[in-house]
Amino acid sequence: xxDVEQSLFLSVREGDSSVINCTYTDSSSTYLYWxxxxxxxxxxxxxxxxxxxxxxxxxxxxxxxxxxxxHLSLRIADTQTGDxxxxxxxxxxxxxxxVTFGTGTKLQVIP
Amino acid sequence: xxKVTQSSRYxxxxxxxxxxxxxxxxxDHENMFWYRQDPGLGLRLIYFSYDVKMKEKxxxxxxxxxxxxxxxxxxxILESASTNQTSMYLCASSxxxxxxxxxxxxxxxxxxxxxx
Numbered sequence: 001x002x003d004v005e006q007s008l009f010l011s012v013r014e015g016d017s018s019v020i021n022c023t024y025t026d027s028s029s030t031y032l033y034w035x036x037x038x039x040x041x042x043x044x045x046x047x048x049x050x051x052x053x054x055x056x057x058x059x060x061x062x063x064x065x066x067x068x069x070x071h072l073s074l075r076i077a078d079t080q081t082g083d084x085x086x087x088x089x090x091x092x093x094x095x096x097x098x099v100t101f102g103t104g105t106k107l108q109v110i111p
Numbered sequence: 112x113x114k115v116t117q118s119s120r121y122x123x124x125x126x127x128x129x130x131x132x133x134x135x136x137x138x139d140h141e142n143m144f145w146y147r148q149d150p151g152l153g154l155r156l157i158y159f160s161y162d163v164k165m166k167e168k169x170x171x172x173x174x175x176x177x178x179x180x181x182x183x184x185x186x187x188i189l190e191s192a193s194t195n196q197t198s199m200y201l202c203a204s205s206x207x208x209x210x211x212x213x214x215x216x217x218x219x220x221x222x223x224x225x226x227x
Contacts, residue, residue, distance in 0.1 A: 006153075008151060040220070040221075041220055041221070042115070042201055042219050042220050042221055043201070043203075045216075048215070088154065098156065098169075099216060101153045102153050103151055103152060103153035
């Protein structure tokens with residue numbers, strides 16, 4: 001079946017850039033997503049990218065997709081303490097509604 | 112504002128008890144999902160439903176069942192709770208059109224279940 005992998009933990013200093021990485025195995029993935037989970041809350045969609053795109057930028061967020069290597073990354077510029085959360089990478093084959101989530105990366109921002 | 116509401120945030124149940132986790136969405140979504148979240152394992156899909164009275168097994172359905180009698184409500188049932196079902200349970204919903212531009216899965220706040 002599909003598999004999505006992420007490192008479990010990342011620590012950065014406030015003001016630095018954060019880069020969270022993700023690899024996936026499903027070559028038919030059409031949509032790739034980044035979700036954010038703040039403590040004690042559900043998941044919220046941060047951004048998504050279609051598989052025919054290489055990059056997407058949205059304010060402080062930059063998503064890079066290397067489809068050949070099945071590698072997705074999320075860069076957060078000027079990381080703030082409010083960015084501390086768990087970030088989930090996810091993929092979907094589109095027409096089918098099932099989404100496969102990664103293990104989540106806990107981002108710790110040090111003031 | 113879109114809303115997926117899980118009625119119980121924190122529950123403590125005894126081994127062998129029957130447990131109901133309720134979820135209601137107010138967005139008229141066709142699809143509803145139950146996930147469990149465990150540290151280091153991410154989110155794993157238990158069951159999902161595309162329509163009223165319809166259900167499909169996810170990746171880890173053993174020990175669980177579901178009920179979708181009304182479009183807005185999707186219940187997760189643990190027939191006989193066990194300690195390995197201690198976890199955070201997340202309900203979610205989405206439009207039938209799927210996860211395309213502008214569509215996404217909306218999540219509830221989660222239900223923390225402890226089985227002792």
